[in-house]
Amino acid sequence: MSLLLLGLCVIVCGGFLALLLCNKPKLSSWLACAGVVVGSVLGLIPAITVLLNGAKESLRYDWSIPFGSFFIEIDPISALFLIPIFGLSALAAIYGTEYLWPYRQRKFLGVPWFFYNLLAAAMAVVVLARNAVLFLIAWEVMSLASFFLVTFEHEEKQNRDAGWTYLVAMHIGTAFLLAFFILLGSNTGSLDFDKIGNIAPSAANILFLLAVIGFGTKAGFMPMHVWLPEAHPAAPSHVSAVMSGVMIKTGIYGIVRTLTLLGQPPEWWAWLLIAIGVSSGVLGVLFALAQHDLKRLLAYHSVENIGIITLGLGLGVLGLSIGSPTLAVLGFAGGLFHVVNHALFKGLLFLGAGSIVHVTGTREIDHLGGLLKRMPWTGLTFLIGAVAISGLPPLNGFASEFLIYLGVFKDGISNGVQAVVLTLCIIGGLALIGGLACACFTKAFGIIFLGEPRTEHARHAHEVKLAMRIPMLILAICCILVGLFSPFLIRHAVFVITQVTSLDSQVVALELSETFAIMWRFVVAAVLLIVLAVFLAAMRKWMLRGRSVRSAGTWDCGYAAPSARMQYTASSFAQPLTYLFKPFLRTHSKSVSAKEYFPAESDFATETADISGRYLFEPTFNWINRTLSRLHWLQHGRLQIYVLYIALTLLVLLIWKMR
Amino acid sequence: MNLISIANSVLAVLLAPLMFGIINRTKAVFAGRTGQPLLQAYYDISKLFQKGAVYSNTTTWVFRAGPIVGFAAVLAATVFVPFGGLPALFAFKGDFVVMVYFLGLARFMTVLSALDTGSSFEGMGASREVTFSALAEPSFLIGLAAIAKYTGHISLSPMLAGINAASWGHAAPALALIGLAFFVVLLAENCRIPVDDPNTHLELTMIHEVMVLDHSGPDLGFIIYSSTLKLWLLGSVLIGIIVPVHSGIFLLDTVSSLLGMLGLAVVIGIIESTMARLRLLHVPQLLLGATALSILALVLVLR
Incomplete structure (x- = not known):
């Protein structure tokens, strides 16, 4: 515990030092980065220890805030979330030193670093806090710190708008959480998590719904995900990596923690989570397909992966409610394993996207091309991330999805409507998500890194510096190793799963060791694949020995003057699928078609705005705006009158109390 | 793990190209031609393996990795599929999911190596490939789930071994629907045909063939070999369902499966001779139809 606290202090101190020295860009960057790295290493040690031995450690101080206490505890669930938080924050910080460097003339770099360190520390406190007041404070610090990072480039209107959307979404979420904690604490009169117990089923239902909306807004459940595709592109890329890789997972953490507090779940919670999982997963990947802004595309993929995680959690809850340990263990194991895996590959992909933006200055996929020759390391690591996020073996993304598949197949719901719905939702859903994710990432990698550069930006791209390459390389290696060593990792998840499911640890251990045996064979098959590929490569080399191996132009059907602009673009690559799913996507396209025999110019543009943004939130907020504007006369900026309002409110409250 | 089951993979590697020969011979018979030799695919592959290679200037190592990873993945997938009297080399719970995803990896790399050439034709083929496979995958996995629920096993070998003449007796509709869906x-x-025409020579209308336009020599050999293997692989799953001879007598089971594969190749040949390729816009409807069949089968199994 002391190491953990020391680590948090080092992170925060690094941030404050960076703020104080903000006129010295180099020093403040390195101090802040060193703070995050040292603090994270210090924090990782207890996190890994707790995950492996299952011990709990807590620390409690009284606090003068009503109902508040400084009560933190590290247990296996917290440890599981702390590992990606510390790991990814540290790697992204190293990356950030180089990424933010070009901004040094225009901005004080100490300021974003201060908020970055605050964000890293706040995320850790969120998963450690065991008192609602402390939790909400950390939650708010996390949201605000990331808001200031999202609006880092606030000169551009779209970034200010994104920040605004983000701020509003976060506070609507927090409002539900406030209600959640007030209701949670009203039973026992204490807001410490360990004193909560014996919640009536009707209250538990309401609490669960509040948690799903409140935490789901952070996690990015459809349709509360609207802030993700706005905020992620606006933030600097290493911050996007942290936000998408770990910050949205605090929402998942909140739901998992809520489930442990509320006791035995009724079955409809599971179906709700499964429904959210399928809709977020499928719609997330569909909207990702329709995007041609790389970071927006990745943001929608976060929605998709949160969907997969939620599917896992829903399956686990179903297992608990119908009393099937297999389903519970495999569901939660798959969902929580995907939390870690998504942090690895999404962190990697956002850092890769950052490198692309860094050297080409554009996020527009259709303006890139041919970058693999110019940025070999970024390309290789991005490809590994792309394979992993598409859920393909032998990398880590497949391992966690496989656990979810296994749960559905293994479990005993053998008959009836439930079994049909479950199989369709999860097997059909995961298969469709997998296929569409492959389409999306062959598009992203293929159009950006392969072929010929489509613009001058892409033509003059070059590899990024070492400080940006190393974090990507580490994450890529982690994706491979976690995939190949997944059986061992699964076997060590026994304490986490026991705590989440509240099942007997023997039962969990038995289930996990059976899973270990299954995963182990998968790994052998994956190794066989790798060995075969190496063998075939050697075989081809041997076959081509002494024969002519020539280079020539790509086959162009005899056309005389092919140009790079004739290549397939991201929009054209995705067109068959976006056409097929147009009732959901509602892509708007504008085109000026070619006229006359020798057309001078033509133009084509597509835009896929978010349906829930456009058809749900925009009308709602417009209505609220219209309605509340009638109260506009109350607000006119005169401070004295505001003080009068406060006095009057107090008076009313006193009279009400006197009654 | 039964080491003798390695014979399944060996059999697949040896016999897969023959399927192409039988299909082409059937088509030739329908057209009144003599047709190419039955072993033509073997000749093609061995000729390509003896040639040099031409690589496009645009391409990178991804282009060279594509055929290799594709072939390795399909070859590795053969260890999950039982054939005739022999169970699969690797049989574990959920193995068919791994098999489907291995084929997915092969497709991922093939698509990337097509995009690596920068050719718009190959981009077009790649785009169609990912579209159709994204729609075909749910149908296949839901169908497999239906069989898993029906037989009570979740590993491909016992699943297919669990389907015998008696099961066709009392679950014929479900099995027929799954068979039809898997055939699509x-x-x-x-x-x-009717999704893609392997004989077409117009780049604009091709799918798989256009993706591999720029491959040559051993690479093209690997690609042709892996496409024959893939046909063999999916064919063995289909034959395991529709030729339900799982008596336990090794010779009987294996011979009937081999005859089943022969029949499958003839049927594909007949379809290719008598049908036209669908318009590309109609292919998704066919695939959604296959998904609907799988869903119906699942409902029938679980009702």
Whole structure:
């Protein structure tokens, strides 16, 4: 515990030092980065220890805030979330030193670093806090710190708008959480998590719904995900990596923690989570397909992966409610394993996207091309991330999805409507998500890194510096190793799963060791694949020995003057699928078609705005705006009158109390 | 793990190209031609293996990795599929999911190596490939789930061994629906008519063939070999369902499966001779139809 606290202090101190020295860009960057790295290493040690031995450690101080206490505890669930938080924050910080460097003339770099360190520390406190007041404070610090990072480039209107959307979404979420904690604490009169117990089923239902909306807004459940595709592109890329890789997972953490507090779940919670999982997963990947802004595309993929995680959690809850340990263990194991895996590959992909933006200055996929020759390391690591996020073996993304598949197949719901719905939702859903994710990432990698550069930006791209390459390389290696060593990792998840499911640890251990045996064979098959590929490569080399191996132009059907602009673009690559799913996507396209025999110019543009943004939130907020504007006369900026309002409110409250 | 089951993979590697020969011979008979030799695919592959290679200037190592990873993945997938009297080399719970995803990896790399050439034709083929496979995958997995629920096993070998003449007696509708759905998936995944025409020579209308336009020499050999293997692989799953001879007598089971594969190749040949390729816009409807069949089968099994 002391190491953990020391680590948090080092992170925060690094941030404050960076703020104080903000006129010295180099020093403040390195101090802040060193703070995050040292603090994270210090924090990782207890996190890994707790995950492996299952011990709990807590620390409690009284606090003068009503109902508040400084009560933190590290247990296996917290440890599981702390590992990606510390790991990814540290790697992204190293990356950030180089990424933010070009901004040094225009901005004080100490300021974003201060908020970055605050964000890293706040995320850790969120998963450690065991008192609602402390939790909400950390939650708010996390949201605000990331808001200031999202609006880092606030000169551009779209970034200010994104920040605004983000701020509003976060506070609507927090409002539900406030209600959640007030209701949670009203039973026992204490807001410490360990004193909560014996919640009536009707209250538990309401609490669960509040948690799903409140935490789901952070996690990015459809349709509360609207802030993700706005905020992620606006933030600097290493911050996007942290936000998408770990910050949205605090929402998942909140739901998992809520489930442990509320006791035995009724079955409809599971179906709700499964429904959210399928809709977020499928719609997330569909909207990702329709995007041609790389970071927006990745943001929608976060929605998709949160969907997969939620599917896992829903399956686990179903297992608990119908009393099937297999389903519970495999569901939660798959969902929580995907939390870690998504942090690895999404962190990697956002850092890769950052490198692309860094050297080409554009996020527009259709303006890139041919970058693999110019940025070999970024390309290789991005490809590994792309394979992993598409859920393909032998990398880590497949391992966690496989656990979810296994749960559905293994479990005993053998008959009836439930079994049909479950199989369709999860097997059909995961298969469709997998296929569409492959389409999306062959598009992203293929159009950006392969072929010929489509613009001058892409033509003059070059590899990024070492400080940006190393974090990507580490994450890529982690994706491979976690995939190949997944059986061992699964076997060590026994304490986490026991705590989440509240099942007997023997039962969990038995289930996990059976899973270990299954995963182990998968790994052998994956190794066989790798060995075969190496063998075939050697075989081809041997076959081509002494024969002519020539280079020539790509086959162009005899056309005389092919140009790079004739290549397939991201929009054209995705067109068959976006056409097929147009009732959901509602892509708007504008085109000026070619006229006359020798057309001078033509133009084509597509835009896929978010349906829930456009058809749900925009009308709602417009209505609220219209309605509340009638109260506009109350607000006119005169401070004295505001003080009068406060006095009057107090008076009313006193009279009400006197009654 | 039964080491003798390695014979399944060996059999697949040895016999897969023959399927192409039988299909082409059937088509020739229908057209009144003599047709190419039955072993033509073997000749093609061995000729390509003896040639040099030409690589496009645009391409990178991804282009060279594509055929190799594709072939390795399909070859590795053969260890999950039982054939005739022999169970699969690797049989574990959920193995068919791994098999489907291995084929997915092969497709991922093939698509990337097509995009690596920068050719708009190959981009077009790649785009169609990912579209159709994304739609075919749910159909295949839901169908497999239905069989898993029906037989009570979740590993491909016992699943297929669990289907015998008696099961066709009392679950004929479900099994027929799954068989039909898998047949559509097989045609789509292997780029046969009515989804794709392997004989077409117009770049604009091709899917799989256009993706590999720029490959040459051993690389093209690997690609042709892996497409024959893929046909063999999906064919063995389909034959395991529709030729339900799982008596336990090794010779009987294996011979009937081999005859089943022969029959499958003839049927594909007949379809290619008598049907036209669908318009590309109609292919998704066919695949959604296959998914609907799988869903119906699942409902029938679980009702």
